[in-house]
Amino acid sequence: MVLAKAAYLFDIDGTLLHARGIGRQAFEIALQKVIGKPYSLQNEDFSGRTDRDILYGILEKEGIEKEEIENLLPSLYDVYIKVFEELVSENKDKLLVFPKVRELLDALRGECVGLLTGNLKESAYIKLKAAGLDGYFPYNVGAFGDISRNRVKLFKVALDSLKKYYGVDGFEKVWIIGDSHKDILCAKANNAISFAVATGKESKEELAKYNPDYLFCDFNEIDSIIKILSS
Structure with missing residues (x-):
């Protein structure tokens, strides 16, 4: 059995970067085009949720049946x-990559x-490419927001994806790096x-x-963070 030392599963929005409300605006436009009425999602909480859950919740409020x-x-x-x-184009x-994120990802090259993101796969990589972060993340490796309304269920999909891509049977440690309590709950459940x-x-x-096992205000204490994640 081949075990890698560690797997690192990253959230995107609020963790690596801030998309400045572009996703929210795109949802409003898409809903109007498909459903045929205007939507304002300014009060909708997106934090830690999958895109499937966000859209499902909006449509449920409209009284639309599951089927x-x-x-x-x-x-x-x-x-x-x-x-x-x-x-995005x-x-x-306007996309903001948080300080020290590139330094952290540079330190994890080769790992x-x-x-593990609530974003749809296509929008995740559009966002990463626009921010200049796509080179750190191999395409279609992980789990994305169309899979389930429940973030916890993304974990196994993400782990299986990493095992296949990196050619290993498992990992001694699996890290989930995120900005939401739902990332913490996902880690604890798995x-x-x-x-x-x-x-x-x-x-x-x-x-x-x-x-959470580890908690920081941001990535500015980069030396300590790299040391922890490499332990």
């Missing part, structure tokens, strides 16, 4: 991706790195190590309530 939602989702995904790509300079950063909507104090 019809399942029929609508493929069209919504397709329209959303097209709109999202256009908006027009607003590429088993992948994504016996992974939770590494939380308060770079998203939730404060350090709020994240601390969920008892």
Whole structure:
């Protein structure tokens, strides 16, 4: 049995970068195009949720039945991706990569790195490419937001994907790096190590309530963080 030392599963939004509301705007446009009525999602909480869960929840509030939602989702995904790509192209300079993120990812080059994100796969890589981070993450390695409404269920998919890509049978340690309490809960439910950063909507104090294994305000203490993740 071939075991790698560690796997590193990264969230994107609020962890690696801030997309400045582009995803929210793309959802509003896609919903209007497919459903035929205007939507304002300014009060919708996206933090830690999968894109499937976000859209499902919005459509449920409209009183749409589950079967019809399942029929609508493929069209919504397709329209959303097209709109999202256009908006990112027009607003590429607005994307904010958080300080020290590139330094961290540079330190993890050669390691088993992948994504565990609520983003749809296509939008995840559009976003990473626009931010200049796509070179750190091999394509289609991880788990994405169309798989389930429940982030916890993305873990096994992500792990199987990393095993296949890196040609190993397992990992001595699995790290989940994210900014939401849902990342912490996902790690705990799957016996992974939770590494939380308060770079998203939730404060350090709020994240601390969920008892992550490691908790930082951001990535600025980069030397300590690299040492921890390499341990």
